[in-house]
Amino acid sequence: MRADRLVSLVLLLRQHGRMSAAALARELEVSTRTVLRDIEALSAAGVPVYAERGRHGGFALLPGFRTELTGLNHDEALALLVAGSRRGAQAFGLGSALASAMLKVVDALPDSYRDTAAGAAERLLIEPETDLLARRQPSDEVPDAVVATVLRAVFGGRRLRLRYAPPDREPSWRTVDPIGLVTVRGRGYLLATRSGEDRTYRLSRVLAVEELAEPAQRPDRVDLDRAWQERSTRFRHGDDQVGVVVRVHPERREELVGTALSVRSEETGEDGWLRLEVSFQDRRHAVWALWQLAAGAEALEPQWLRDLLHARATAIATRYQPRA
Structure with a gap:
């Protein structure tokens, strides 16, 4: 050093x-x-x-x-x-x-x-940490020890044992065969296989990692760009996806579309607002996306989404009632 x-x-x-x-x-x-x-x-x-x-x-x-x-x-x-x-x-x-x-x-x-x-x-700045609105670009914090071990296994062709924390589930250990690493908007992902099935792990959710002595079961060459595209396509068409009908102000359209997985239909209403049918990854994703738009959008269908947003809005309104 x-x-x-x-x-x-x-x-x-x-x-x-x-x-x-x-x-x-x-x-x-x-x-x-x-x-x-x-x-x-x-x-x-x-x-x-x-x-x-x-x-x-x-x-x-x-x-x-x-x-x-x-x-x-x-x-x-x-x-x-x-x-x-x-x-x-x-x-x-x-x-x-x-x-x-x-x-x-x-x-x-x-x-x-x-x-x-x-x-x-000095006259070029690529991907600054903040945009014009002073919002920090999202990026993951991954411990150096985790990154170093994963890199070593990816390059050396060794199996990995991960303690991984999926969203809304308890962390657990699993043994994987690493294929490669991908970074998207400051977030790192490990592409791997587990028992022969494709798996993608977000590095920030890896709580602990061990490099094993066993060689990884993987092809000698890999086209990471193609592999990422294939996994992205499967992710966008997963079984947990939900379809939502949304009424949105035209000025907030790009925010809605930017968070949705896909736009299935779109039309303009008589009041000038847009009516879109969009898909989200799952229920949690749909609630989060509509909540960000506040009064700039209204979820029309399904009813469970309206109920969840109503419950959240009621809880917030109750908390911020004027003090006596």
Whole structure:
């Protein structure tokens, strides 16, 4: 770990020219004292790093110094391969590897390209954590130990034993054969088989995991994009789906459609409101989606959905009655 950090420190100085100990500590996510010890270690190893004192001082490398320590390690190369989405790298626990790899890539660029590339990169922001309404994009928090074990089993072709917590059910252990990992909107999923049947597990619901010595029973090659599409199709047409008839204000239509699995029919009423027949994953999904729309929509059918929404609205209204 320290060797990687020393390389990153040298590359940061090459890229930025001069940096204070505090700035290096923030970039490397260590203390200032650790940075000072690392600087001493680099000097002892013959790396020409020197200190400049004063208000705008800091540490820098002698002009013309170039390190040969720019080779990518396994995790860094993997991070670049999944870096089409930085959040994808984060979801699989590769965020720090991605940052380190990008430093090495920038350092390897010819001098004439480096400044141009850095300037262009500053003008692009992909998938920020918040949108224009300051809403945070949903993402799952998965313990590093869980991600590391799952990754190791996926790459090594070993079986996994998961303690998994499905929605509305007690957690239980199951043994699976891992196929691959998928990240969608900051959420990570493990595609696997269990007793020969396709299974998809959300990583944030994995409470504990063990890598087994047994080899996974799976094909040598896999088309993850096709596998994900097939599972998504089965999910949208599952046995638990419910159909709902909804009356919705035109301004809230996109919100409704965005939460539904499919739109079966749509027409405009005389009052200008839209009447849609949509499908949801299950009852809980339907209640949640209609509740988000508040007075901007009305569930017309089925009656059980109207009853559940009425009960919830009554409970809220009772709680917020004016105080005497």
